[in-house]
Amino acid sequence: MSDEVLYRFTPHSDGAFVRGVPQRDLTKADVDRMTGQQRADAFAPHPVYGVPLYTEVKAKAAASAVKKDGDA
Amino acid sequence: MTVPVGPPNLAQLYRCQTGVEVARGTKVTKTNRWYGMLALQRRHALADSEEYSGTFFGDLTPVRGPAIVDGTYAQLMTYEDPHLLRYAMAGGISAVDDGNSTHGYTYTFRHSGSRDDLDTFSAEYGDPIMIFESEACFFPEFTISGDIDDPQGAWKWNSRVIGIRKELKAVLEDVAGTGGSTTTFVKSAWGQTIDALIGRWMHIKSATQATIDELWREVLDNDATSLTFTALPATMTSGDVIDLYPAFTSGISDRTRETIKGPGTKLYIDAHGGTIGTNQVTGRFISFSVTSQLNASFKRFMENVDELSSRVDRGMVRVTGQLRLEFDRRYEWDKYTDLGAVLLRIKQEGSTIDTGAGTKKAATIDIYEAVFDDPVMDRRGNNNTVTIPFRGYMDEAGQAVPMQIAIKNTQSTLLA
Numbered sequence: 001m002s003d004e005v006l007y008r009f010t011p012h013s014d015g016a017f018v019r020g021v022p023q024r025d026l027t028k029a030d031v032d033r034m035t036g037q038q039r040a041d042a043f044a045p046h047p048v049y050g051v052p053l054y055t056e057v058k059a060k061a062a063a064s065a066v067k068k069d070g071d072a
Numbered sequence: 073m074t075v076p077v078g079p080p081n082l083a084q085l086y087r088c089q090t091g092v093e094v095a096r097g098t099k100v101t102k103t104n105r106w107y108g109m110l111a112l113q114r115r116h117a118l119a120d121s122e123e124y125s126g127t128f129f130g131d132l133t134p135v136r137g138p139a140i141v142d143g144t145y146a147q148l149m150t151y152e153d154p155h156l157l158r159y160a161m162a163g164g165i166s167a168v169d170d171g172n173s174t175h176g177y178t179y180t181f182r183h184s185g186s187r188d189d190l191d192t193f194s195a196e197y198g199d200p201i202m203i204f205e206s207e208a209c210f211f212p213e214f215t216i217s218g219d220i221d222d223p224q225g226a227w228k229w230n231s232r233v234i235g236i237r238k239e240l241k242a243v244l245e246d247v248a249g250t251g252g253s254t255t256t257f258v259k260s261a262w263g264q265t266i267d268a269l270i271g272r273w274m275h276i277k278s279a280t281q282a283t284i285d286e287l288w289r290e291v292l293d294n295d296a297t298s299l300t301f302t303a304l305p306a307t308m309t310s311g312d313v314i315d316l317y318p319a320f321t322s323g324i325s326d327r328t329r330e331t332i333k334g335p336g337t338k339l340y341i342d343a344h345g346g347t348i349g350t351n352q353v354t355g356r357f358i359s360f361s362v363t364s365q366l367n368a369s370f371k372r373f374m375e376n377v378d379e380l381s382s383r384v385d386r387g388m389v390r391v392t393g394q395l396r397l398e399f400d401r402r403y404e405w406d407k408y409t410d411l412g413a414v415l416l417r418i419k420q421e422g423s424t425i426d427t428g429a430g431t432k433k434a435a436t437i438d439i440y441e442a443v444f445d446d447p448v449m450d451r452r453g454n455n456n457t458v459t460i461p462f463r464g465y466m467d468e469a470g471q472a473v474p475m476q477i478a479i480k481n482t483q484s485t486l487l488a
Contacts, residue, residue, distance in 0.1 A: 014328070014482065016325040016328075018325055036271040036292050039292060040323070041323065041324060041325060044267055044270070044322035046103075046323045046325065047102065048103045
């Protein structure tokens with residue numbers, strides 16, 4: 001399962017990268033190795049381009065909804 | 073991996089991110105990452121006051137002087153960092169496209185003779201988790217230099233920076249949880265933006281389980297009501313209180329950059345009235361520096377309590393510099409004694425942009441009316457050398473400015 005791609009590499013500008021993160025699609029093993037700051041840089045939308053450098057394959061909204069149900 | 077104790081607090085993790093301001097002094101979202109060191113100081117020092125109480129103790133009532141925010145910024149120059157000049161020479165600059173198959177874009181900067189047209193930037197800078205923010209920042213003075221003997225074989229940028237405030241980025245304080253686990257903190261109806269808290273550091277201020285009290289964890293994920301982090305030794309429970317320290321603005325990726333190398337830099341000296349960039353100085357050129365001074369500062373008024381006004385006090389623009397050459401020609405000495413002006417061009421080229429058109433990344437500094445000042449003779453190894461200062465005068469009959477700096481790269485827009 002660790003080979004399953006969780007995030008697609010979707011560069012929004014020429015030469016964009018996050019230091020220490022492979023410039024390719026990311027598996028769970030790749031993500032597990034990333035620090036919180038690297039995740040913030042890689043997975044949050046760029047403030048100018050509006051899209052992240054790595055796009056999540058499975059949207060988090062559904063998982064979040066499940067968690068919220070559990071919280072309530 | 074063994075979980076480290078506490079937040080990193082390591083100087084090497086320093087980071088600087090910036091955004092170009094729309095209104096001078098109004099904070100904007102950071103959109104770009106800089107790779108140099110922005111070192112801004114806030115000085116709001118205690119002032120002496122003459123008070124007497126019949127004792128030897130004279131410090132009775134604390135009072136401060138006016139606030140000042142200033143400092144420095146330094147980095148090795150790259151072809152991808154022309155945005156530095158929007159805060160030092162002229163803002164609002166657009167690229168000129170060369171129209172080749174692989175496009176090259178040139179950014180040309182000149183001081184305005186009569187308008188305050190500088191851009192200013194908002195910045196966040198520091199080490200995790202102590203991140204400072206400043207606004208209305210620009211460079212009232214900068215120096216670009218290069219030296220073939222420098223162990224760092226690159227053009228260097230050194231500048232003063234001024235701004236109007238310096239504050240620590242806000243913390244989410246005293247957040248009381250409603251539940252959790254060893255890897256989650258839950259607060260019902262919290263309403264956080266999904267993923268917006270990733271990278272922040274959580275400090276457990278008080279916890280029911282004593283073994284997790286005062287521990288820190290980096291947030292690895294979040295949704296609207298919960299944080300996820302590396303496992304704690306005990307479970308977080310309802311009523312546990314955390315502080316959530318700030319992280320740098322997320323989503324800003326790194327940029328590929330190409331250093332402007334020192335070796336290979338060309339110097340051209342031509343007679344004033346001739347064509348700039350014609351006569352290259354070879355076999356003698358050792359080092360250069362070019363300095364621009366705006367003589368600018370921020371004003372202050374009575375309503376400015378803990379910061380400066382965003383109104384800028386501007387003075388005379390002055391361009392100076394110096395060249396170091398082997399002292400084996402009399403041309404520069406003669407120009408010095410005659411008060412004769414020359415055209416100076418300092419140029420370096422980088423990698424190829426378009427192979428067919430033969431275009432390359434480039435950085436060019438042109439001084440349109442350089443007049444030499446008192447030279448200093450010295451030695452380099454066994455050779456006699458001369459360091460010749462110059463001042464760039466306003467080229468009234470020609471370019472109407474003392475200096476122009478042009479940088480060509482492959483970026484279609486100027487970064488913040």
